[in-house]
Amino acid sequence: MNLFQQQAANRRRTWLVMAMFIALAIFIGAGLDLYVLGQGGRFIPVGTIAALAIGGGQSYWSLQRGDRAVLLSAGAVPLDEKATAATTDDDRLRYRQYANVVEEMAIAGGVPPPRAYVIPDADPNAFATGRDPQHASIAVTDGLLATLNREELQGVVAHEMAHIRNLDIRLMTVVAALIGMIVLVSDWSLRAMRFGGGRRSGKSKNGGGGALGVLLFAVWLLAVILAPFLAQIMAMAVSRSREYLADATGAQLTRNPLGLASALEKLEHASSATQSIKRGTAHLCIVDPLERRLDNREGRFADLFATHPPMAKRIEALKKMAYERA
């Protein structure tokens, strides 16, 4: 697969998972309304609507305010401030280079330059945030600037620019809101059944009925119980596929997949967790800021809950792109 096919395949996969997500949410919501809350004459899906409203409100808030909250919690400092305050020539040069690289990648992506931030943390990492390319920010740690050369830094910034251009931040925000909604509905359902389960058996449901109805109810009950896990697993699948996509789009911007590949190799060996980046931001980072990345084996159960694909696979994919370009 070449770069563009990889991107196309990736987008299809994202849409598939999103469709499954929405289907799961609606299925659980409809079940709540049908089996648990019950209804008189007309069918009004109160539970589903309420959950959708709460989920929508949450995602609206985080789209409007989320980027500032994330930058604040990571202790990110605007690059301008950092550059002015820099005392050594090395630092000045480094910040200038970072500013240039950000501008370069914005030009390559045909998007306005995002605001650049520096996080005073010695562990190399980077993330992007913002609801659209016009309101985007990129933050890198001091450790990253110190570890990577220009080409590698370019690869990392291109990866972040790709997250911005592919609207991944918006996507993951929507995913987070959907998870919230699913968890909420499943929680409501379980509570309602515990306290008011009698209603269901008493009325024995209008449509459906019979063996099919019982089966459907059983499936729904199972979905309610498993929903929080299922949602998490699907969200992480989206996150991982967007990481591959950002790697591929980033390589399209720099036309130099090896820059990012070599950066990832260096980041892989930086062994500690990034202290200043909180758990909720993990899916926005270039590498998983938690300790999880230390474990590079594949196919384990824990992989289902990883925000990032295994480093070795990402590097391999990038090297393959480089090989096919040559």
Add this chain to the structure above:
Amino acid sequence: MALWIVLGVVVVLVLWAIGVYNRLVGLRNQTTNGWRQIDVQLKRRHDLIPNLVATVKGAMEFEQNTLTAVMEARSRAMAATGPAEAGKREGELTQALGRLFAVAENYPQLRATENVKMLQEELAGTENKVGFARQFYNDIATTYNTARETFPAVLAAGALGFQPAELFQITVEAERNVPTVDLSMKK
């Protein structure tokens, strides 16, 4: 009834034609803008060069030829008219700069000068910006051309004044193999 169907079809067709037209206009504007971006970055480069030459002049007095070559290539590039000539002259300027940096490698005290390092970074950044601006222009121009040449837009595109966009090509053979100047900060 038949009238309504015909009317419906016409409305759909008109809406669709508007959509195609607007997409072409959008892409054409992006293409034009992409072209201007290249100019912006080229001008930045032209502005930086006198600075660079002034900074290294003292340390590199034995390399007058190299310095003069850069300045001359710069004036020619600035005087160039038309995309084809501009492309050629800019390519020559890139080469002249490449030689300057290659020669500068022989002057360790020069490389150690912070001012020079900063200027090198600026120039490397500007070179990259020129390159990426061209790359973006080519990408967007290709998208525009494809949209323009795809059936059925191709039937009306010419009549509506959508000219094909010319792609940027590397005109100087040697520019393909620019001597790689390593400006990275090695650790």
